[in-house]
Amino acid sequence: MNNVIEFNPQKRTRRRPSLASQSIPVPRGAHLDQCRESWLLALESANKSPKTIRSYTDTAAAFIRYLRDNGLPCDAEGVQPEHVRAFLVHERHRTSPASADVHFRNLRAWFNWLCSDEVAERTSKSPVLKGDRPEVAKKVRQYVTVDEQKRLLAACRSNSFEDRRDRALLTILYDAGPRASGLMNVRYTPRNPDESDVDLRGRRIRIRLKGGDEHWVPLGAEATRALDRYVRARSAHSKAASSPWLWLGIQGVNTGHMTPEGLRDMLVRRCRDAGIRRRITPHDYRGTATHLLLADGASKDAVQRILGWRTPDMVEHYSDALADERARDIHRRHSPADRLAAGKQ
Structure with missing residues (x-):
């Protein structure tokens, strides 16, 4: 009998990938759903107006939904600036730059709250960066004549x-x-x-x-x-x-x-x-x-x-x-050329 076991370096047993190696976001902090509920309580305690509370919480819900739909981290520690940036781009194309700007301001308020010493649900700085604010074209404000x-x-x-x-x-x-x-x-x-x-x-x-x-x-x-x-x-x-x-x-x-x-x-x-x-x-x-x-x-x-x-x-x-x-009205009253013609200079 031949008891020699042939060694073939070309053949290797494939190992099944562990769960840790798969692209599943591993939560590192409190889930944003729970953070949203806590923020709602904080807003109500601060006596914010119902309209303001609704705007804040609607943004939080939309952001959580976007993260979940795209397989991104959905906890306070896992959210990164690129996740916020992608959400804002998505909202800008889905609705308008003005709507995306509202979401930006609301997310900034939420993550500032999460990063505050009182709450401390996020140990790193806020993922909502000033440079990611959507550009919104200015419109002339109407007033009552x-x-x-x-x-x-x-x-x-x-x-x-x-x-x-x-x-x-x-x-x-x-x-x-x-x-x-x-x-x-x-x-x-x-x-x-x-x-x-x-x-x-x-x-x-x-x-x-x-x-x-x-x-x-x-x-x-x-x-x-x-x-x-x-x-x-x-x-x-x-x-x-x-x-x-x-x-x-x-x-x-x-x-x-x-x-x-x-x-x-x-x-x-x-x-x-x-x-x-x-x-x-x-x-x-x-x-x-x-x-x-x-x-x-x-x-x-x-x-x-x-x-x-x-x-x-x-x-x-x-x-x-x-x-x-207002500047044009001031110029009418203080026009240098008019003052010169009137002998006031």
């Missing part, structure tokens, strides 16, 4: 409850540009002045900003007169005694509280009555007030305080689109 405002006010010049209410709303929006939710949630309790948000003698109303901070909005003499006329008409409303809200409705389920949606509907109706073909929104007045105050010489710090913004960046955001118009 003097002619449009005059036509809107003329459309509600009668002495009826509805016209007094709408004229007061239009005047306050034009005068100080408050946010729709803040304006429509002003309380009016004349029997309990300490809880009332209306101070006619002080020419101001108190609104609640994003995050719950209270802010007194100053009113000019005309806005105060319009509000005073409405308050007198309000006293005859059937819900005047029972409703704690300043703005009352005349139709619908809840006439005891006119909502931001009711304000938007009012503007649509008044634009139609005034023969204005374009759509004017409450938010258009925010930029309008900013532009008009700056054009009349108000400082950026004063405008920031009047509009209730926490940082001066928001003043730039709302006023930049109309800066060229």
Whole structure:
């Protein structure tokens, strides 16, 4: 018998690849689904607006879905900048650069939270890099012109409850540009002045900003007169005694509280009555007030305080689109050639 075993170096037994060698993302941190739920709790605890919370959590859900569909890491530690970059490119092609930019800002807020010392779910720096922000073409911001405002006010010049209410709303929006939710949630309790948000003698109303901070909005003499006329008409409303809200409705389920949606509907109706073909929104007045105050010489710090913004960046955001118009107006008043011809140089 031949007990010699022939050795053939060409033949090698194939070994089955281990699970570790296959391209399966191995979680290294908390799953993003759970992080999303925790972030929701944190946002609610911080008293963020429902609209802001919905935007943040919708972005988180879309990002998780993209990672899962493409076999990418779906945990707080495993996400890399290239994963975020690919998601933003995908969203830019699927929707628009503006939508991708919203996702970028929301993801930046989420991962900054995950990287914070308080949460510490990610030990490395945020994968949302500043250089990956989508480029969005700037559009000229629309604002309410003097002619449009005059036509809107003329459309509600009668002495009826509805016209007094709408004229007061239009005047306050034009005068100080408050946010729709803040304006429509002003309380009016004349029997309990300490809880009332209306101070006619002080020419101001108190609104609640994003995050719950209270802010007194100053009113000019005309806005105060319009509000005073409405308050007198309000006293005859059937819900005047029972409703704690300043703005009352005349139709619908809840006439005891006119909502931001009711304000938007009012503007649509008044634009139609005034023969204005374009759509004017409450938010258009925010930029309008900013532009008009700056054009009349108000400082950026004063405008920031009047509009209730926490940082001066928001003043730039709302006023930049109309800066060229303000510059042209300044040039008309200080034209070097005109001054020379007039003998002022």
